[in-house]
Amino acid sequence: MGDVVIQTSHLVKTYVTGTNEVHALRGIDLQVGRGEFVAVMGASGSGKSTLMNLLGCLDTPTDGSYQLDGVSVEGLDRNALAAIRNQKIGFVFQGFNLLARTTAIENVELPLLYDRTGRKRDTKALAIAALERVGLGSRLEHQPSELSGGQQQRVAIARALVTEPAIILADEPTGNLDTRTSVEVMALFQELNQQGITIVMVTHEPDLAAYASRIVEVRDGRIRRDEPVKNRRSAAEDLKDLGDEEEEVA
């Protein structure tokens, strides 16, 4: 693979609780190239959440190395990790994790406000552009409570996009959504992926993994399966089949 975004080698994470040692990850070697759409699958307890936290620079590995977009992450302190999360990673969570009583624009603007690189940017304009990109140009001033679940997740995706990160990390992004809305979110991911955005999505639903271009299955802290998706599904076409009902986001 020419342009590598994620490069881990022998990534190990061990939690020590009292006298017990929990081996969450037992050596993960993973490479994700730019423009890939990877689904990380695994049952609960498989270590996929731990992997997600490590890839998201929310946690540091016990052993092994991790390079994100050419930067070695191991050994960095809290502040440096915060800066990397801010600039290189866009998070999309299961529970949306938007700030309540805060408008869509302000939610999307938030990562730009924590940018310490000193760039002078029109944060509001960038936030509006990101919201338009996910089809929420008409909901700029709405607060999360005034938006549907699908719309909230789109705001979260816009927030992930706004910093132009090297990678979007989505953790069960459709866990709180109904089938139709889930497919809509997948359609958006596929669209963004086609525009060249790298996506790593954690899911336990094989149906959703089928929209990705590659599946990585984690079990007992190791990668058990890593293969391209055969018969990749197109979310846009599935939506047509779901058809008759009106689309939620006009």
Added chain:
Amino acid sequence: MNAKTLVKLATQAIRKNKMRAALTMLGIIIGVAAVIVMVAVGYGARSRIQEQINNLGTNMIVITPGAAQASGVSQGAQAFPNLSLKDVDKIRSQSQYVAAVSPVIVSRTVVIGPAGNWRTTINGVDTDYQTIRDWQTATGDFFSADDVRSNRKVVVLGNTVAQNLFPGQDPTGTEIQIRNSVFKVTGVLAPKGQTASGSDSDDVVLIPYTTAATTLSGRTFIPQILASTANEQDIAAAQDEIRTLLRESHKIVDQGDDFTVKNQADLATAAASSTQVMTLLLAAIASISLLVGGIGIMNIMLVSVTERTREIGIRMAIGARGSDVLIQFLVESIVMGVLGGLAGLAIGVAGAKILGHFTGWETSISPLIMLVAVGFSGAVGVFFGYYPARKAAALNPIEALRYE
């Protein structure tokens, strides 16, 4: 994040819990209001006492018989008949710093005028008394040095006495009767108002001390000697000089003084101590309120941090550093402190106005005090907000995100 965004965030967070924030700020509000009222009333009381002290005269020194106690209160001073006219003469003739000196022979009796009787204080004094007390006549003149030398029966009336004996008339040139003797009125003094202790300075008549000694009391000892210097700087030197002269005159070698020499500043201090109790009480209320208010802020900020654990997790996930979170919560508690301070300031100013209206005291609050009060409230916010903010900043983003 810039300061504007941080303050906006903080006010948003406070507005989401208006009632809670208001109750939290109550301690600060009461504390600052108490400070403001305290300062205003303290100023009012001080300026009033200062005015009364200045009313006594300029650069005045008071000499009384008997030794002063440690507290500055002379005990039974009048019981020691140990100041005499000899002492007055010695001070007048030998002192370098004393510009004016006068004995004060006090007695109380009834004076009789055309309109009736009036019981008042008779002060037998020298002509210097007018200089020492800086007391002008409203009509007529003060009696002369010749009057004093010749034991003449002349009298200067205080304003209150004049009004009661001669309502609506100028008594100058007429006569009144004091204890079976007829005195000629040479003038009426300008009104001076209340003394520091609340009695009427104008309820007095002045006669030559020589006349007082011979006609009224027949006594030779003097309950009080007043003196004054030409300027303020000389007061201390004059006091020392008077002490030396009186010790000489009283032939005191090893013992302590059998008299007391005080100046106006001493009198002012004694008078001010009475207002100090109130000031101290308000200061105690203020500091306890601020402390309790600060603890209230800390408590609410701890609750807020717990409630908003998830928000903190989100902020950290998208790139907020610990210091960003720390500053966010610190600014919130500072804003809360400052808002409480401003509210307390408003209430304090209003309270001082109302109190001033009822007591008739002039209350004044300097802008500096206002700034200090509000600034201190902000400092309370920093001090008591730091611990909760630190707690927020130290959260682990993964656990914070998972927090339900």
